Amino acid sequence: MVKNYRIQNANAPKEQPGDIASFLWMSLDSHKIITLFTNDLDPNQFTCGIVAALSETGVVFSRIDVYGSNDGIACLPVDIIYRVEADTPLIQRVATLWKLNGEENTVYESSGNELLRGFLKQAFSAQKVVSMEIMDSRRYDVCGLIGKLDETFVNVNLLDGNGNPTGTSLVLIESITQVVMDAKEEHTIQRLYEYQKRVGNLT
Structure with a gap:
């Protein structure tokens, strides 16, 4: 089991x-x-x-x-x-x-007790696409790959629905309500990003 x-x-x-x-x-x-x-x-x-x-x-x-x-x-x-x-x-x-x-x-x-920070560290280490809800917005405000993580902020390399980079977002960790990784939507975006990167077609 x-x-x-x-x-x-x-x-x-x-x-x-x-x-x-x-x-x-x-x-x-x-x-x-x-x-x-x-x-x-x-x-x-x-x-x-x-x-x-x-x-x-x-x-x-x-x-x-x-x-x-x-x-x-x-x-x-x-x-x-x-x-x-x-x-x-x-x-x-x-x-x-x-x-x-x-x-x-x-x-x-x-x-350990800091589940959110540990979750972000795992996503960063594995370079998994994540979606984040910020300030209890009841929607996913940020989607992308974590580029940097410290004690206070997380830097997210933003991706659109086609896996194309759309800039960066610096997010206060305390403002994050939810984080999701390995879901179907995030997995699809990750596949598209890796394909675009492989064929050199990133916009």
Whole structure:
């Protein structure tokens, strides 16, 4: 069985979930698929998946789309999650498709309590395209490859939907609400960028 990595917490709940944090610990401990709601302006927007790492303030979420396929991993603060669901008909359908597709849970090696900084470091080291939501905008404001990372800022080499460079963006790390990598959209942009780079056709 593919193992998740988590920050050890002696206070992790062992009983039936009674709050959002308990639901997250349950998903982490049992590899159970749950649904997260983070956009209070659109109650129909949700993300299915399995918690891959968890701290008191942040969560790394291994995303699964409604067709049962892995769809990247996201790092987000716990306090923007206003609703969590488990064992709904939709989740049961997703779980069945996930098994039929032969998918496996994404392994994420946690780097300590600072989940966001560790997530950014992994994306930088692997040179993975990321999308970032800034200042709880409820949309992805920045997409590209991390060019530089320090204690305060992250420098992103921006890419458009065709994989073409469109400049750079210097982002205050504290302003980042969510980061996603290895999702289908980011993977597509990365493939296009690498192709354009290989054939020397970058604009």
